[in-house]
Amino acid sequence: MPDRGSARRHPLRALLPPLAALLTVTACTAQPVTSDRAVAVSDATPGPTTGTADGSLDDLLWRAEQELLKTCMQAKGFPFWPKPKNPVPEYREFPYVLDDVGWARRNGYGTKLLRQLDDALADDPNERYFRSLPPSRAEAAATALNGPRLTDPDAGLRADLPTGGSVRRSDQGCTSDAERTLYGDLPAWYRAGHIHQSLRSLQRQQVLGDAEFVAATHDWSKCMAQRGHRYTDPQALRAYLDDNRDTVRPEQEITLAVAEASCAQSSGLAARASALEGKHWTGIRQRYHAEIDEWNDLRRAAEPRATALVRAAAASPTSPVATATVH
Amino acid sequence: MKIRTTIASAALVLASLAVPAAAQAAPGGAAPTGATATGAQASPTSAAMASTAAADGKVYAWRDPYRGGGGCAWSGRSDNWQYDCGDMRNKASSLENRGYSDAVNFYYHPNQGGAWACLGRGDMWLDLSIGREIFSWGANLDGYRLKLDNAIASHRWVAGCP
Numbered sequence A: 001m002p003d004r005g006s007a008r009r010h011p012l013r014a015l016l017p018p019l020a021a022l023l024t025v026t027a028c029t030a031q032p033v034t035s036d037r038a039v040a041v042s043d044a045t046p047g048p049t050t051g052t053a054d055g056s057l058d059d060l061l062w063r064a065e066q067e068l069l070k071t072c073m074q075a076k077g078f079p080f081w082p083k084p085k086n087p088v089p090e091y092r093e094f095p096y097v098l099d100d101v102g103w104a105r106r107n108g109y110g111t112k113l114l115r116q117l118d119d120a121l122a123d124d125p126n127e128r129y130f131r132s133l134p135p136s137r138a139e140a141a142a143t144a145l146n147g148p149r150l151t152d153p154d155a156g157l158r159a160d161l162p163t164g165g166s167v168r169r170s171d172q173g174c175t176s177d178a179e180r181t182l183y184g185d186l187p188a189w190y191r192a193g194h195i196h197q198s199l200r201s202l203q204r205q206q207v208l209g210d211a212e213f214v215a216a217t218h219d220w221s222k223c224m225a226q227r228g229h230r231y232t233d234p235q236a237l238r239a240y241l242d243d244n245r246d247t248v249r250p251e252q253e254i255t256l257a258v259a260e261a262s263c264a265q266s267s268g269l270a271a272r273a274s275a276l277e278g279k280h281w282t283g284i285r286q287r288y289h290a291e292i293d294e295w296n297d298l299r300r301a302a303e304p305r306a307t308a309l310v311r312a313a314a315a316s317p318t319s320p321v322a323t324a325t326v327h
Numbered sequence B: 001m002k003i004r005t006t007i008a009s010a011a012l013v014l015a016s017l018a019v020p021a022a023a024q025a026a027p028g029g030a031a032p033t034g035a036t037a038t039g040a041q042a043s044p045t046s047a048a049m050a051s052t053a054a055a056d057g058k059v060y061a062w063r064d065p066y067r068g069g070g071g072c073a074w075s076g077r078s079d080n081w082q083y084d085c086g087d088m089r090n091k092a093s094s095l096e097n098r099g100y101s102d103a104v105n106f107y108y109h110p111n112q113g114g115a116w117a118c119l120g121r122g123d124m125w126l127d128l129s130i131g132r133e134i135f136s137w138g139a140n141l142d143g144y145r146l147k148l149d150n151a152i153a154s155h156r157w158v159a160g161c162p
Helices: A011-015 A055-075 A101-107 A111-123 A125-132 A135-146 A174-183 A186-209 A211-226 A234-243 A250-266 A269-287 A289-315 B002-016 B034-038
Strands: A157-160 A166-169 B059-062 B071-074 B094-097 B103-109 B113-119 B154-158
Touching (some): A055 A289, A101 A250, A111 A250, A135 A174, A157 A186, A174 A289, A186 A269, A211 A250, A211 A269, A234 A250, A234 B113, A250 A269, B094 B103
Antiparallel strands (some): B059 B071
């Protein structure tokens, strides 16, 4: 790789494991410094549960799309600040069982992190910019980003999901333009991306319904009982927390979370869940191989385009504010 | 075609309605601050008016499929749809995410409890009444894998769908 010398960051760092740096925007003409994000499993992150080590590819594709959005929006006369994929990097989701004792000790079940996430999204410069606009200008900005409202039921994009139902979207606006540029075939990407999300939810359902998982929860539950907490499985504990949100104190939340994570390790539940993830994804991949192959093919094909985009953006940073002379 | 007729007739019905005075106001205009947006949306807009409006950065829920029957639109989070737009809790049959830059989670319980479904930026579910769209995330929590139709109680914005 050529040495970029005085560039803020070497573009390849984006592909390496995380270093902490904060995303900062100090004024509307400030240049956001994108950070190397921890590859965290969260609501918003397709995590490394598919058996592919694609966390870094996820990050690369996200950042490339953000750069394309910025270029497109600026050409339409609107500023755009590339958004971080994980606005609160510490936030993680544990779909089967909390298995990180250190994280549990710091964050409990992540109640505070969720509120930080709410704040981070609301304080995002794009959101603040949008809310500052008068209605007609706001409408123009939203239309520029997401396309005009879809009124023709036969037009636009459509994905029919394995878990049920159909999702639709406009195929116009900068979001669609960016995806078209990155992935080539927009309708195919829309289907592939949404179907893949749907299959991941199916994977979770299958793991949790697997007899081996259920058997492993028995040992987990015994471990929890020894610590004075009576729950048949982690989901029962989450349901309890859900129902008692107002009365469970932060220290109680941490106590329970640390117990869950410790027992997840010692009982073997964490290891079992991990193994079952791989087993069920293999099954899903066999059944939905066409859809998953398409998803992989589109992403692989996008990778060199994304790399070039991210590198170019790092080499020639521009203000997020639209200027008169946009090339 | 049945679908076109439904949309056309819904639009006609909406166009002929007098715009109801929502209990809370704010149809565009003064922008909520970041602090407001972290709490429950103070003034969701009645979507009988909002459905004929263009993009405004809100998430929409209508009582009927294909944006029919009136409903609600929110800029921020709502902890309980029961208190919004004359009670939208367990009533929505079509949804559209017209948020500016975020995805949205819809929950089975108030206060973002129970199982949830995630709708990406710009995405819409036009007919939940067929019953195929479900709370597909939050395995084994309340509402898991139940249909979304007439079952959503709260929502919050998220950075993206899983």
